[in-house]
Amino acid sequence: MMTCLDLCGNWQLQQERKKGTLPATVPGCVHTDLLAAKKIEDPFYRDNELRLQWISESAWTFGRKFQVSPALLTRDRVLLHCDGLDTLATITINGHKVGGADNMFRTWEFDVKSVLKSGSNTIEVRFDSATQYVRRKMAERSIPSWGGPLEVTGRAWLRKEPCNFGWDWAPALVTCGIWRKIEILGFDVARLDDIHILQDHSEKGKVKLTVKVAAEVARRAPLKANVLVSFDGKDVAQQTVDVGHFAELPAASDGDNLAKCPTQTGQAELVIDQPQLWWPNGLGAQPLYVVNVELLDETGKVLDADAKRIGLRTLRLRREKDQWGETFEFACNGVPFFAKGANWVPADSFATRVTREDYRRLLKDSADAHMNMLRVWGGGIYEQDEFYDLADELGICLWQEFMFACSTYPTFDKAFVASVGVEAEQNVRRLRHHASIALWCGNNELEQGLVGDQWDDRRMSWEDYGRVFDKVLPDVVARLDPEHDYWPSSPHSPVGDRKDFNNPTCGDAHLWDVWHGRKPFEWYRTCTHRFNSEFGFQSFPEPKTVYAITEPRDRNVTSFVMEHHQRSGIGNTVIMQYMLDWFRLPQGFDNVLWASQILHGMAMKYAVENWRRSMPRGMGTLYWQLNDCWPVASWASIDYHGRWKALHYLAKKFFSPLLVSGLEDIKAGTVELHVTNDKREEVATRLNWTLTDVSGKTLAKGSQNVAAAPQSSQRVQTLDLKKYLDKHTARNLMLWLELNQNRDRKGTATVLSDNLVLFARPKHLELQNPQIKAGIKPLDGGQFQVTLTARKPALWAWADLDRVDARFSDNFVTLRPGLPVTIVAKPAKKLTLAQFKKALRVKSLFDTY
Numbered sequence: 001m002m003t004c005l006d007l008c009g010n011w012q013l014q015q016e017r018k019k020g021t022l023p024a025t026v027p028g029c030v031h032t033d034l035l036a037a038k039k040i041e042d043p044f045y046r047d048n049e050l051r052l053q054w055i056s057e058s059a060w061t062f063g064r065k066f067q068v069s070p071a072l073l074t075r076d077r078v079l080l081h082c083d084g085l086d087t088l089a090t091i092t093i094n095g096h097k098v099g100g101a102d103n104m105f106r107t108w109e110f111d112v113k114s115v116l117k118s119g120s121n122t123i124e125v126r127f128d129s130a131t132q133y134v135r136r137k138m139a140e141r142s143i144p145s146w147g148g149p150l151e152v153t154g155r156a157w158l159r160k161e162p163c164n165f166g167w168d169w170a171p172a173l174v175t176c177g178i179w180r181k182i183e184i185l186g187f188d189v190a191r192l193d194d195i196h197i198l199q200d201h202s203e204k205g206k207v208k209l210t211v212k213v214a215a216e217v218a219r220r221a222p223l224k225a226n227v228l229v230s231f232d233g234k235d236v237a238q239q240t241v242d243v244g245h246f247a248e249l250p251a252a253s254d255g256d257n258l259a260k261c262p263t264q265t266g267q268a269e270l271v272i273d274q275p276q277l278w279w280p281n282g283l284g285a286q287p288l289y290v291v292n293v294e295l296l297d298e299t300g301k302v303l304d305a306d307a308k309r310i311g312l313r314t315l316r317l318r319r320e321k322d323q324w325g326e327t328f329e330f331a332c333n334g335v336p337f338f339a340k341g342a343n344w345v346p347a348d349s350f351a352t353r354v355t356r357e358d359y360r361r362l363l364k365d366s367a368d369a370h371m372n373m374l375r376v377w378g379g380g381i382y383e384q385d386e387f388y389d390l391a392d393e394l395g396i397c398l399w400q401e402f403m404f405a406c407s408t409y410p411t412f413d414k415a416f417v418a419s420v421g422v423e424a425e426q427n428v429r430r431l432r433h434h435a436s437i438a439l440w441c442g443n444n445e446l447e448q449g450l451v452g453d454q455w456d457d458r459r460m461s462w463e464d465y466g467r468v469f470d471k472v473l474p475d476v477v478a479r480l481d482p483e484h485d486y487w488p489s490s491p492h493s494p495v496g497d498r499k500d501f502n503n504p505t506c507g508d509a510h511l512w513d514v515w516h517g518r519k520p521f522e523w524y525r526t527c528t529h530r531f532n533s534e535f536g537f538q539s540f541p542e543p544k545t546v547y548a549i550t551e552p553r554d555r556n557v558t559s560f561v562m563e564h565h566q567r568s569g570i571g572n573t574v575i576m577q578y579m580l581d582w583f584r585l586p587q588g589f590d591n592v593l594w595a596s597q598i599l600h601g602m603a604m605k606y607a608v609e610n611w612r613r614s615m616p617r618g619m620g621t622l623y624w625q626l627n628d629c630w631p632v633a634s635w636a637s638i639d640y641h642g643r644w645k646a647l648h649y650l651a652k653k654f655f656s657p658l659l660v661s662g663l664e665d666i667k668a669g670t671v672e673l674h675v676t677n678d679k680r681e682e683v684a685t686r687l688n689w690t691l692t693d694v695s696g697k698t699l700a701k702g703s704q705n706v707a708a709a710p711q712s713s714q715r716v717q718t719l720d721l722k723k724y725l726d727k728h729t730a731r732n733l734m735l736w737l738e739l740n741q742n743r744d745r746k747g748t749a750t751v752l753s754d755n756l757v758l759f760a761r762p763k764h765l766e767l768q769n770p771q772i773k774a775g776i777k778p779l780d781g782g783q784f785q786v787t788l789t790a791r792k793p794a795l796w797a798w799a800d801l802d803r804v805d806a807r808f809s810d811n812f813v814t815l816r817p818g819l820p821v822t823i824v825a826k827p828a829k830k831l832t833l834a835q836f837k838k839a840l841r842v843k844s845l846f847d848t849y
Contacts, residue, residue: 001302001303001304001305002185002186002187002191002303002304003071003072003075003185003186003187004183004184004185005066005068005072005183005184005185005186006181006183007026007064007066007123007182007183007184008026008027008181008182008183009025009026010023010024010025010064011023011024011025011026011062011063011064011178012024012062012063012064013030013033013060013061013062014060014061014063015058015059015060016058016059016060016061021063022034022037022039023036023037024062024177026062026064026177026178026182027084027177027178027179027180027181027182027352028177028178028179028352029086029175029176029177029179029350029351029352030055030060030127030175030176030177031043031052031055031173031175031350032350032352032353033177034055040052040055043171043173043349043630044171044349044549044630044631044640045549046549046550046551046554046561046564047560047561047564049171049172049173049564050564052173053172055173055174056129056130056131056152056173056174056175056176057129057131057132058129059126059127059128059129060126060127060176060177061124061125061126061127062124062125062127062177062178063122063123063124063125064122064123065120065121065122066120066121066122066123066184067119067120067121068116068117068118068119068121068184069118070118072116072184072186073113073116073117073118075113075186075187075188076187076188076189076218076219077111077113077185077186077187077188077218077261078111078112078113078116078184078185078186079109079110079111079112079184079185079186080093080098080099080109080110080112080123080182080183080184081107081108081109081181081182081183081184081185082101082107082108082109082178082180082182083107083180083181083182084104084105084107084178084179084180084181085101085104085108085125085127085178085179086104086127086160086161086175086176086177086178086179087101087102087103087104087127087130087158087159087160087176088100088101088102088127088128088129088130088133088158088176089101089102089108089125089126089127090125090126090128091110091123091124091125091126092123092124092126093112093115093116093121093122093123093124094115094116094117094121094122095122096115098110098111098112098115102158102159102419103159103160103419103422103423104159104160104161104179104381105159105381105382105403105423105426105427106159106419106422106423106426107426112184116184125178127176127177129176130158130160130174130176131152131165131174133157133158134152134153134154134155134157134158135154137154137157137158137410138153138154138157141410142154142457143156143157143407143408143409143410143460144407144408144450144456144457144458144459144460145406145407145408145450146406146407146450147165147166147167147406148166148167148168148567148568148569150166150171150172150567151165151166151167151172152165152166152172152174155407156404156407156408156409156410157410159403159416159419159420159423161175161346161351161379161380161381161403162378162379162380162403162404162405162406162407163345163346163379163380163405163629164349166567167379167567168567168568168569169345169567169568169625169628169629169632169634169635169636170345170349170567170629170630170632171349171567171629171630171632173349173350175349175350175351177352179351179352180384187218187303187304188218188303189217189218189219189221189223189297189303190215190216190217190218190221190223190264190295190297190303190304191215191216191295191303191304192213192214192215192216192293192295192304192305192306193214193215193216193263194212194213194214194429195211195212195213195214195291195293195306195308195433196211196212196214196429196432196480197209197210197211197212197291197308197310197433198210198211198212198482198483199310199312199313199314199483201312201314201333205273205274205275206271206272206273206275207271207272207275207312208269208270208271208272209229209237209268209269209270209271209272209291210267210268210269211227211267211268211269211270211291211293212265212266212267213225213227213241213243213265213266213267213268213293213295214243214263214264214265215243215263215264215265215295215304216261216262216263217246217261217262217263217264218261220246220262220264221297221298222242222244222297222298223242223243223244223264223266223295223296223297223298223303224240224241224242224243224266224295224296224298224300225240225241225243225266225268225293225294225295225296226238226239226240226293226294226296227239227240227241227268227270227291227292227293228291228292228293228294229270229272229289229290229291229292230289230290230292231276231287231288231289231290232287236272236273236289237270237271237272238270239268239269239270240268240296241266241267241268242266243264243265243266243295244264244266245264245265245266246262246263246264247262247263247264247265272289272312275312276312277311277312277313277333278311278312278313278332278392278395278435279313279332279333279395280332280337280372280373280395280396280397281367281370281371281372281394281395281396282370282372282395282657282678282679283332283335283337283372283395283678283679283680284680286311286392286393286394286395286435287311287312288309288310288311288392288393288435289309289310289311289312290307290308290309290310291307291308291309291310291433292305292306292307293305293306293307293308308433309389309392309433310433310434310435311392311435311436313332313333313435314331314332314333314334314483315330315331315332315397315435315437315438315484316330316331316484316485317329317330317438317439317485317487318330318331318336319494319506324505324530324617325503325504325505325506325530326494326505326506326507326530327530327616327619328506328507328508328530328531328619328620329530329531329616329619329620330373330397330438330439330619330620332397335680335711336616336619336711337372337619337678337711338612338615338619338620338621338678338711339372339373339397339531339619339620339621339622340370340371340372340373340608340612340620340621340622340655340678341366341371341372341373341374341375341396341621341622341623341626341655342366342371342374342375342622342623342624342625342626342637342651343374343375343377343533343534343622343623343624343625343626344374344375344376344377344380344383344625344626344627345377345379345380345625345626345627345628345629346380346381346629347359347362347627347629348629348630348640349629349630351381354384356386356390358642359383359384359386359387359390360390361642362626362627362638362642363387363390363391363394363396364390364394365638365642365644365648366394366396366626367394367395367396368652369637369648369651369652369655370651370652370655370656370657371396371651371655372395372396372397373396373397373398373399373438373620373622374391374396374397374398374399374622374626375398375399375401375441375490375533375534375622376398376399376400376401377401377405377444377625378401378402378403378404378405378441378442378443378444378490379403379405379406379444380403381403382400382403382427382430382431385430388431388434388436388437389434391434391436392434392435392436395436396436397436397437397438398434398436398437398438398439399438399439399441399490399533399622400431400437400438400439400440400441401440401441401442401443401444401490402423402424402427402440402441402442402443402473403423404442404443404444404446404468404469405443405444405445405446406444406445406446406450407446407450408446408450408451408455408459408460409460409464409468411460411464411465411467411468412464412467417467417468417472420468420472420473421472421476424472424473424476424477425476425480428440428476428477428480428481429480432480432481432483432484437481437484438484439484439485439486439487440473440477440481440484440485440486440487441486441487441488441489441490442468442469442473442474442486442487442488442489443469443488443489443490444489444490445489445490445491445510446465446469446489447465447488447489447491447492447498447501448489448491448501448510451465451498469488469489470488473486473488474486474488487508489501490508490510490533490534491507491508491509491510491533491534492507492508493506493507494506494507495507502529503529504527504528504529504530505530506530507530507531508529508530508531508532508533508620509529509530509531509532509533509534510533510534510535511524511527511529511532511534511535511607512534512535512536513527514535514537514603515536515537515538515568515574515635518574518577520581521578521582521602521603521606521607522606524603524606524607524610524611525606525610525663528610528611528614528617528618529611529618530617530618530619531618531619531620531621532607532611532618532620532621532622533620533622534622534623534624535607535621535623535624536604536623536624536625536635537578537599537600537603537604537635538568538571538574538575538596538600538633538634538635539575539596539597539599539600539601539633539634539645539646539647540557540575540592540593540596540597540633541593541628541631541632541633541639541640541643541645542593542594542597542639542643542645542800543589543590543593543594544641544643544803544805545631545639545640545641545643546562546593546631548631549561549565549631550562555589556589557572557575557576557589557592558572562633565631565632565633566632566633567632567634568633568634571633572633575596575599575633576592578599578603579592579595579596579599580763581761581763582599582602582761582762582763583595583598583599583762583763583845583848584763584848584849585849586848586849587848587849591847591848594646594798594843594848595845595848596633597645597646597647597812598646598796598812598845600635600637600645600646600647601645601646601647601649601650601651601796601812602650604623604637604647604650604651604654605650605654607621607623608621608623608651608654608655609654609659609661610663612654612659612661612676612713613661613663613674613676613713614713615676615711615712615713616711616712623635623637623647623651625637626638627640628640637651641805643805644807644808644811646796646798646811646812649808649810649811649812650812652810653753653754653755656752656753657677657678657679657752658675658676658677658678658679658683658685658708658739658752658753659674659675659676659739659753659755660673660674660675660676660687660737660738660739660752660753660754660755661673661674661676661737661755662674662735662737662755662757664735664757664758664759666725666730666759668722669720669721669722669723669725669726670718670719670720670721670722671718671719671721671735671757672715672717672718672719673687673689673715673716673717673718673719673737674713674714674715674716675687675706675708675713675714675716675739676708676712676713676714677708677709677710677711677712677713678711679708679710679711680710680711681710682707682708682709682710683707683708683741683752684705684707684708684741684742685705685706685707685708685739685740685741685742685752686703686704686705686706686739686740686741686742686749687703687704687705687706687716687717687737687738687739687740688701688702688703688737688738688739688740689701689702689703689719689735689736689737689738690735690736690816691721691724691733691734691735691736692733692734692736692793692816693728693732693733693734694731694732694733694734694765694766694767694768694792694793695768695792695793696791696792696793696816696817696818699724699728699733700721700724702719704716704717706739719735721733721735725759730759730760731759731760731764731765731766732765732766733758733759734756734757734758734759734793735756735757735758735759736754736755736756736814736816737753737754737755737756737757738751738753738754738755739751739752739753739754740752754814756795756814762795762845767792767793767795767845767846768792768793768846769792769846770790770791770792770793770794770797770815770844770846771790771791771792772788772789772790772794772797772815772842772844773788773789773790774786774787774788774799774840774842775787775788775789775820776833776836776837776840778833778836779824781826782826782827782830782831783824783825783826784824784825784826784827784831784833784836785822785823785824785825786799786822786823786824786825786840787820787821787822788813788815788820788821788822788823788842789815789820790815790816790817790844791817792817793814793815793816793817794814794815794844794845794846795814795844795845795846796812796813796814796844796845797812797813797814797815797821797842797843797844798811798812798813798842798843798844799811799823799825799840799841799842800840800841800842800843801825801827801836801839801840801841802838802839802840802841803839804827804828804829804831804839805827805828806825806826806827806828807825807826807828808823808824808825808826809823809824809825810823811823815844825840827839
């Protein structure tokens with residue numbers, strides 16, 4: 001078997017032209033090492049970021065000693081294997097240069113057998129300054145990009161995490177370091193180089209797997225591969241095949257892996273009977289099969305082994321002509337589904353701090369909010385394997401972008417293009433087997449204004465753009481992953497000269513007319529696109545998050561520190577402008593933060609409910625954004641610390657598989673009632689509606705049975721409420737909606753969805769003190785049941801614990817007199833019943849005034 005000498009763990013770090021070293025951890029980066037050594041303050045606290053820019057201006061060297069056994073040096077090949085080097089690296093072993101790297105997104109390997117010795121060895125990895133490098137390249141030739149005043153310009157010259165240089169929600173903290181696993185590998189004869197699994201679902205009740213195996217050979221020899229497929233711990237198919245077809249590799253070029261050898265290939269054909277199909281979240285289960293591959297020599301000895309976990313499914317982007325133009329919908333196992341979700345950005349400015357549990361929490365939070373898709377945005381990183389594993393388990397489909405965003409790129413540079421080609425190949429090979437992969441997308445927003453007929457001070461030429469996004473990347477996907485589709489850019493419209501990038505008849509759209517264009521929330525109801533892949537509104541984090549990064553004197557949204565933690569220009573001003581449009585001016589800093597979150601959720605609710613009602617014309621909505629990489633005012637629905645904002649709780653409702661929504665027309669005095677069903681089966685429901693005044697007094701009510709057709713949205717009734725509006729006025733009315741499952745044997749009706757329609761903006765409603773009461777009951781596992789009741793209507797009532805974090809099953813709920821709402825709270829630390837009661841705070845919109 002292959003020998004693996006792990007070089008992760010304890011290293012030493014030295015700054016260029018400085019004496020002495022510091023302890024370092026690999027994987028890691030210079031910033032986290034300096035933090036651990038207490039050489040810098042928290043970069044996220046107040047405006048510390050501004051005083052830490054010197055870090056990225058220096059070169060840094062990581063070094064360590066390691067032991068090599070005599071046996072390792074006898075292997076046919078001995079390689080230094082680096083899964084991730086960030087970014088401009090020079091590697092020396094025992095004083096000999098063994099190679100360099102210039103692409104954060106690539107795996108690098110170097111033949112090191114000749115420089116190693118038995119016993120003690122040394123390795124050093126020097127990282128040159130990325131900021132100095134891009135500054136020099138920009139002096140040679142400036143390439144246009146978008147960016148704010150704190151962002152480092154010229155980032156596109158370097159294949160490095162774009163948002164690491166700053167973004168309109170991210171700090172400028174330019175890292176360097178060994179950010180993924182590093183090890184020395186030794187093997188004889190051959191090792192596995194590639195496993196490509198293809199699925200054929202053409203025969204009912206069977207799935208045929210074609211498993212292509214490639215072995216990198218140190219010397220030609222008879223080889224075999226044993227391929228075993230198991231499910232739920234049981235073997236379901238097996239085959240042993242020859243791996244004998246020999247292929248010489250072309251001569252190395254600037255973009256090639258320096259340590260590559262020729263390959264031998266073979267192919268196994270296996271049939272899975274009675275396959276258990278994988279489905280997106282909400283449409284079915286997520287069973288996963290394991291494909292184990294062993295590479296054998298002629299005696300049957302195992303030379304190398306690997307395993308891939310797969311889901312049996314087809315998952316394609318479907319584009320067909322229809323009455324509105326051309327569809328843009330995803331279909332799993334031939335069944336089109338409405339894509340619900342958000343955009344994913346790196347979960348920390350320092351990628352190596354993100355743990356498997358961080359990934360699990362964020363992805364499970366997505367699934368718990370009924371999301372079935374995340375867009376892995378092109379300005380971040382190709383995420384760690386754990387991210388994709390968890391997406392497979394949870395049924396979260398992934399719109400996976402290549403890492404290009406909001407800039408022109410030097411595609412006229414042959415070495416740059418060659419490196420991009422290797423980057424694409426490596427990442428497609430690494431990720432293509434995952435059940436969650438739904439689409440490969442070339443870039444974020446380049447076609448939205450960064451490409452033109454020729455290069456100028458704002459754009460690159462279509463010719464140079466096409467070199468990567470119309471040739472290199474689609475060719476890689478077609479060759480290495482034909483079971484998934486490629487989309488050149490987001491947004492993209494496949495018509496004409498691509499200038500109509502938000503065409504409502506085809507393609508995907510980024511709709512920013514509200515946040516950037518200052519249009520009212522109601523504008524969302526005027527546009528119906530085929531797929532909304534990006535749109536958003538901002539809010540502040542909750543007080544716990546803000547207090548941890550500020551001093552008392554900073555706690556005003558116009559303070560320098562609060563504006564420093566706002567990267568979207570005059571974003572705080574925009575939030576406050578919209579807040580005054582919708583709400584009465586909140587009293588006190590904390591209430592401003594909470595009210596901004598309610599405002600945020602309301603904006604997205606307007607958008608998503610409209611687009612879900614538009615099914616099947618529109619078949620997807622992914623809001624910007626799911627998460628944050630630091631504590632900041634942003635578009636995220638989950639803040640940096642994992643705290644759900646109001647939007648995420650509201651998303652759990654407006655992404656519900658069965659949704660009831662109302663579309664009011666104040667002038668006509670009507671409300672359309674819509675029922676949307678994402679499930680693959682019809683659901684028998686009962687729709688109840690109640691019209692009250694703002695005191696909660698019932699003025700009218702009604703109900704009807706609704707057979708919610710599968711994967712459809714239907715207008716089931718139009719209420720004529722004109723006489724009530726004329727008599728009571730829009731400022732004094734509320735329409736409460738509830739969609740129930742048919743009653744069970746005990747006569748209990750399960751609430752599938754509830755909603756509230758207002759006829760005036762909340763600031764003009766004469767809300768009365770709701771007098772909310774909270775009944776508390778301890779539950780197993782340190783949880784507490786909280787039952788909320790109100791004497792008067794309460795809008796967006798939320799529970800919070802003073803100085804203690806907690807997860808709530810629901811929050812920001814509407815309370816109607818006489819109808820209790822029960823939520824479950826799980827504090828982050830163990831609390832007694834008395835402690836919980838003392839810490840619990842319950843407020844509603846009324847309490848912010």
